[in-house]
Amino acid sequence: MSGELGVGMTTYRDAARQGLRAALLADPRVFLMGEDVGKYGGCFAVSKGLLQEFGEERIRDTPLSESAFVGAGIGAALGGMRPIVEIMTVNFSLLALDQILNNAATLSHMSGGQCSVPLVIRMATGAGRQVAAQHSHSLEGWYSHIPGLRILAPATIDDVAGMLAPALKCPDPVLIFEHMGLYNLEGPLTAAADHVDIDHAAIRRPGRDVTLITYGASLYKCLEAATILAQQNIEAEVIDLRTLRPLDDATFVESVKRTHRAVIVDEGWRSAGLAAEIGMRLVEQAFYDLDAPVQRVCTEEVPIPYAQHMEQAALPSVERIVAAVAGLLPHGR
Amino acid sequence: MAVEFLMPSLGPDMESGTLVEWRVKPGDVVKRGNVIALVETSKGVIDVEVFTDGTVLKLLVEPGTTVPVGAPLAELSGTATEAPPRSEGPAATPAPAAAALHAETREAAHPVRPGFKASPAARAKALALGIALEGLTGSGPDGAITLDDVARQAASVTAPPTLRDVVAKAMSRSKREIPHYYLSLTCDFTASQAWLERHNAAASVVERILPAALFVAAVAKAARALPGFNGYYGDRGFTQAEAVHVGMAIALRGGRLVAPALLDADRKTAPTLMAELRDLTARVRSGHMRGSEMSQATITVTSLGEEGVDVVLPVIHPPQVAIVGVGSIVVRPWVVGGVVSAAPVVTLSLAADHRVTDGRTGARFLAHIRDALQTPETL
């Protein structure tokens, strides 16, 4: 795919489209299907123009039948294709949960290694747009619970463009969660997008005093918090997990062994969530290096409300992240 | 076969030492007993002997570095012949830093009260450095002790403790553990003084003998005769020392005080002891003591005569079991054969460990010293 993505200023949305386009150009087995991906141009306009370029066979509008078209994606993958299934949002993926969990995730193991499922499922996730309880879920942590799946969360423009190619190369089902709040993010698409890996977390900002572990749109809240903390002489290291399953323990454990403090920022709910998993891995692997209790900044345990001030109060915020760090360093540095 | 040359334990309270100078370089051939390094301790700079015949292979520690007791300082070829002696004597306990970092062992060494908050990292660091967390002030969340708190404590521990710290530790231990009993005896110093005057009249300045040499000699003879006052008390009770090494408190410039030993004092004459005392004082003041001198006293003599004190009620230096105090030599009315006359007298005192001896034996011990001072020519 080298050089296929093009380089320059773009948006997260356009970068996602460039990733799709490059994948469709690179491999005739790749096709895209989902609700409104064709004529409509994609609910978030990610696939806009692709129908015109690639035709109905490869850009397939589906009926509102999440279970059938996700299952069809699994079947097509078994049959030799490299489908990209778009589920409009994670909220609707629950209608396909049986196919994802009982088929996509199990077939390889259950068949004794005979049946790989090289399927990519993309979906939008997250809250923050005042679309209320049924359209604001962050369930990537749920999916990360399931052996057999790979879960990706591109937070950057390079990642959203570049993760698709390695995901399609992967012989197992890969779920890619694109945060709704990131589609308008502007920034450069760099040559690095051509060489993205889907196995390692990334240190987005180095720091000495505390490690902020996050993924997806919360990355930007963490980076902003780190800037504020730096003014107080607290240097926060910010880790973007990128891959939520299998987790790259080594990167965040190594970081916490250096900083001795960790705050996990996760837009999912706190109880039994991804943040709990990461915290537990730190306890298992870095216990004797912890100089303070591991902290979580998660979404309040409520269905996400509509009213803006209530929604914002429910979600992780820069202020809550800064406060969590301050609590770990009551006397500063 | 390579052997490691370790930072020796030179005293019961020594936890670490700072390498001041190497006296050897790689390739040098050394013999057991050679001084190969100078180490600064809380008690001063000490010449460190090697207990191995062999060749220096590698120096592991740069001068100026502080390392815990038991840490390797150099690699030598050859075979270890004997471990460095420890002042704890036969009942010596392993130096903290040299002990295996066994969580259970160390937790027991530093019991932590319930509700005590310290981060796992702080605990691990404290364990590695042998620092007790108890008593530290926590700066972390909920007042928990953090890595920084341990690091601060480590810095203060690594810096040589003050004389006050050392004295405080040893004396606290002594008063906590040793049931002292005290006896004193005032004796006529006329014969000794006459002997000293005769001897010194004919001697050059450097050969002059001070009363201290007579006291040391007399105490050494008494300790030889009554071995219950010469040795160490450890976990397994009292162990009598083979030799009599008399510790002698010596004041240093800057107000520091050390008590190196005059080795085998019972087998030496007063003039010899005086010469050694002079040498020792010079070396102590110039910072060149041998480790064995620092750590081997089996009994101590302390004199406050120059301060005009009549009676000294001293505190035993653990793990020793006896200390003899010497007051001022003063002229007092003294009755001999029913006649009062002016005579130089001195009050000797004994503090001894009641677990080892009792007052009756102590009385005999003091009497032994008194009698020896009446015949100074035999000392």
Next chain:
Amino acid sequence: MTEAQLPFLDREHALVLLKEMLRIRAFEDRCAELYSASKIRGFLHLYNGEEAIAVGVMQSLTAADAVLATYREHGHALARGLSMRSIMAELLGKVSGCCRGRGGSMHLFDASRRFYGGNAIVGGGLPLAVGLALAEKLQKGPGIAVCFFGEGAMAEGEFHESMNLAALWRLPVLFVCENNYYAMGTALARSEAQIDLVTKAASYAMPAESVDGMDVIAVEAAARRIIAGIRSTQTPAFLEARTYRLRAHSMYDPQLYRSKDEVREWEQRGPLISFTTRLKGAGVLTEKDFQDLKAAAEAEVEDAVRFAEDAPLESVEDLTRFVYTEVRP
């Protein structure tokens, strides 16, 4: 239907059909025995009474076609050509089983024969069949996808979604509904407002018909015709095969929901009895032929049991293998 309308049906082929059904019956009966002896554990759903469907449909399939079945799929697997040894070893949880003992009775797979399970979620295999057919279509392959399911699945959303998608996208899928009248213990009329399944299926704008699932020749004839249509038009079709399971739903089922008389009545119409009677009547099968075929089937089952019992267990060290594909390009 007369033999004249069945040009495929010579004596040799008739004996093949009989032999395949006898193999399945002998296998299932032995499974019941092994289950009682605790050699087979977990859930065990037997195909007794329904053999004609798998055997009849499978005659028209080629190696290029994909087959999906339910958790009552021993018969489909045998008819598709999986070895009896590999299936029996799977049921005994041995590493020599077709899925290394990881799937068990409800999850028999053989990718080399394009046999994709063995799906224990009712209706779960239907979307996969749609996708396999889509892959064939997009790759311009010769294969079709055949999906077996029970009438209970027609109450699932996945049935409706999959039928619609297959018809909408004009995909070569044969949906075979094995209507044995009971979804576990719930009779069709107790769960469906529309019990005419053909009418229901036809609403998805695809050919739909019903066949006597106890008659292997009728099933084969219908399947041949429908599958030929699917291949030529590249569009889906629906076939209901009316049948009856002669054993309980699973081994742990006291069958409170149906009468013994009802079961006895269906037994008399069983696919083996009716086909044997018919062949004898036509003079193409002697009692000795029948006994020889039955003995051969039983011998094959015994061989499979011996093989399975002697087969090794998978090493526990391999537990986490194949959760992800081992070689990642």
